Amino acid sequence: MSTTTTDRSVPYAEEIEQRYGLDLTTAEVLRHALRFVALQMQLKINTAALSPLLNETNDFGIGLLAPHAPDRDLDFDAVAMATSAPAHYVINQFYARMAIERWGADRFRPGDVLIYNDPYQGGSHVNDVGALMPIFHGDRLMGFAVSITHWLDIGGPVPGGLGAGLQRDMYAEGIKLSPRLLYRGGELVQETMELFTEQTRIPDLSLNDLQVVRSALQLGVDMAERYIERYGAETYIAASQYTLDYSERAVRRALMEIPDGVYEAEDHLDNDADGNPMLLRCTVRKHADRIEVDYSGSCREEWFGYASQWSDTVSAAHLGVGAILESIGISPNAGGFRPIHVVVPPGSCLHALPPMSTNAGHTMLFTKALNLVKLAVSQAAESLAVGENYDDVGVLGFAGMDTRGPAPAPFVAMRVYSGPYGGSARSDGCSFTLVEGGNCVEPSLELDEISYPVLMLAKEFVADTAGAGRHRGGPATRAVLVPRTDVESIFQLDQCRFPTKGVFGGHPGSRASITVHRKALDDWIAGNELGSGEVVAGFADPGTGQPVAPDTEDARFMLSKRAGVPFGTGDVVVFQTAGGGGHGDPAERDAVDVRQDLRDGIYSSEQAARGGATGKGV
Numbered sequence: 001m002s003t004t005t006t007d008r009s010v011p012y013a014e015e016i017e018q019r020y021g022l023d024l025t026t027a028e029v030l031r032h033a034l035r036f037v038a039l040q041m042q043l044k045i046n047t048a049a050l051s052p053l054l055n056e057t058n059d060f061g062i063g064l065l066a067p068h069a070p071d072r073d074l075d076f077d078a079v080a081m082a083t084s085a086p087a088h089y090v091i092n093q094f095y096a097r098m099a100i101e102r103w104g105a106d107r108f109r110p111g112d113v114l115i116y117n118d119p120y121q122g123g124s125h126v127n128d129v130g131a132l133m134p135i136f137h138g139d140r141l142m143g144f145a146v147s148i149t150h151w152l153d154i155g156g157p158v159p160g161g162l163g164a165g166l167q168r169d170m171y172a173e174g175i176k177l178s179p180r181l182l183y184r185g186g187e188l189v190q191e192t193m194e195l196f197t198e199q200t201r202i203p204d205l206s207l208n209d210l211q212v213v214r215s216a217l218q219l220g221v222d223m224a225e226r227y228i229e230r231y232g233a234e235t236y237i238a239a240s241q242y243t244l245d246y247s248e249r250a251v252r253r254a255l256m257e258i259p260d261g262v263y264e265a266e267d268h269l270d271n272d273a274d275g276n277p278m279l280l281r282c283t284v285r286k287h288a289d290r291i292e293v294d295y296s297g298s299c300r301e302e303w304f305g306y307a308s309q310w311s312d313t314v315s316a317a318h319l320g321v322g323a324i325l326e327s328i329g330i331s332p333n334a335g336g337f338r339p340i341h342v343v344v345p346p347g348s349c350l351h352a353l354p355p356m357s358t359n360a361g362h363t364m365l366f367t368k369a370l371n372l373v374k375l376a377v378s379q380a381a382e383s384l385a386v387g388e389n390y391d392d393v394g395v396l397g398f399a400g401m402d403t404r405g406p407a408p409a410p411f412v413a414m415r416v417y418s419g420p421y422g423g424s425a426r427s428d429g430c431s432f433t434l435v436e437g438g439n440c441v442e443p444s445l446e447l448d449e450i451s452y453p454v455l456m457l458a459k460e461f462v463a464d465t466a467g468a469g470r471h472r473g474g475p476a477t478r479a480v481l482v483p484r485t486d487v488e489s490i491f492q493l494d495q496c497r498f499p500t501k502g503v504f505g506g507h508p509g510s511r512a513s514i515t516v517h518r519k520a521l522d523d524w525i526a527g528n529e530l531g532s533g534e535v536v537a538g539f540a541d542p543g544t545g546q547p548v549a550p551d552t553e554d555a556r557f558m559l560s561k562r563a564g565v566p567f568g569t570g571d572v573v574v575f576q577t578a579g580g581g582g583h584g585d586p587a588e589r590d591a592v593d594v595r596q597d598l599r600d601g602i603y604s605s606e607q608a609a610r611g612g613a614t615g616k617g618v
Contacts, residue, residue: 061088320373387422387581420474469582509579
């Protein structure tokens with residue numbers, strides 16, 4: 001049952017009992033209990049997985065689906081999600097529902113675990129592997145424990161899977177699984193396990209982590225079943241309905257704070273496979289307690305990974321609205337999705353059709369779709385406006401043979417880089433965190449250096465890269481790495497072609513870039529100046545390969561998303577994110593804040609802090 005605009009936003013206790021058949025205390029206890037279950041499932045993954053993407057980075061989503069109860073408007077809705085990668089909150093429901101429908105809800109038995117990773121069945125990309133386990137009360141199906149975990153390697157020709165420019169279509173992406181049993185009645189299905197141990201480059205991690213996923217799902221099932229046993233099946237179902245409606249009411253109430261109107265924004269992805277910018281458009285229509293996000297006008301899908309799934313885009317739209325409504329402070333679930341409607345034209349780059357590859361496009365287009373919502377709603381009121389963040393899930397990965405041990409062993413090392421946010425009406429932009437769709441953390445540098453033949457030489461903020469404003473954006477982050485063996489790389493980094501946008505008079509931030517200094521490790525150790533280096537991603541002189549300003553005659557743009565680029569032992573690779581856009585006129589920046597910026601090295605001069613000098617790479 002959905003709440004309308006005429007309903008009281010916070011029902012009285014007697015209204016709760018009349019509507020749901022629950023006393024308010026029980027309803028609230030179970031609402032919080034459902035979220036607690038999801039958080040415990042997340043902790044299980046964190047503490048037992050071997051993949052750094054799961055045990056440290058948090059690149060997964062996990063939680064519970066409500067029962068199927070049409071009389072209470074329940075249809076396996078995502079009723080509770082943990083705090084790991086928000087990009088999976090919405091997708092988890094689509095992914096799981098399609099797998100349930102394809103498999104058949106009546107076929108499940110206690111202890112079954114279904115696994116799947118077909119992006120064209122409600123998912124995102126093949127590296128995100130979905131799994132679910134049924135919750136029973138006697139013979140009655142009471143919902144599911146569900147997860148999406150990012151697999152470090154899923155087979156196929158590109159180590160790590162993100163093969164922008166190499167994977168032309170979905171047939172070049174790696175293992176693709178229609179729904180099948182990983183566990184049948186609690187017993188491992190060996191044939192399914194062998195798909196991961198025999199077809200991927202990291203069978204040891206796969207063997208462990210598939211069992212960890214099953215263990216986390218089992219924990220969720222056990223905890224949910226104990227609550228059902230204690231309170232009864234009908235009370236559990238009613239509490240699921242209450243939990244979803246609670247989130248819906250909170251979102252509708254928060255939406256009333258946005259002025260009604262139609263707001264538009266556009267942006268570009270740096271390049272497609274041919275080097276051409278890709279146009280993305282978004283129209284937000286806000287009326288009362290409802291909002292529509294329409295991506296019509298975005299460019300068409302492109303081969304070689306420059307496309308994403310509709311489920312990614314719908315998830316991005318919901319999270320973009322949620323980022324604006326930061327004050328609602330509620331747990332994520334499908335109830336909060338109800339007031340948000342999304343339009344994504346099929347065949348566009350944000351709604352790929354088979355057989356397009358979406359493995360690389362998943363991250364880069366998802367992030368663009370999310371930020372477009374923020375940029376559009378920023379026009380509604382200065383108090384809601386926020387400068388553009390680094391607008392990317394920046395990725396740099398190396399694959400090769402690790403020769404440090406007694407025998408060479410294949411390795412895949414991938415790091416997702418955080419960056420700065422734009423300034424807002426209330427404060428400067430955060431200097432270092434992952435985009436909203438991630439909520440992930442960067443793993444320990446020391447752990448990476450122990451695990452892989454890669455050294456991190458430096459990691460630092462870069463002066464004069466933050467977009468100036470009354471509230472400035474955050475500065476760019478520069479990471480300096482060196483492989484200790486010959487490797488092939490994968491990288492995705494946006495805003496190398498276009499600077500991030502400021503709002504309400506705020507200045508843009510700096511552009512991103514990747515450069516390499518060949519065989520320069522000894523020079524670095526000696527403290528010698530490394531010079532300009534060779535541009536890997538960004539604007540380069542076509543003759544020398546060195547960095548040049550974008551408006552330089554004959555400047556060549558080097559694609560910022562590629563796979564298979566070789567780096568040699570001792571090559572020094574410099575990976576730099578974009579700077580965040582500013583909010584408001586920089587001439588109005590408080591003098592105390594300017595002095596603090598100079599002390600902290602955010603700007604090199606007061607002129608730069610006031611917007612009189614452009615940041616590096618702008």
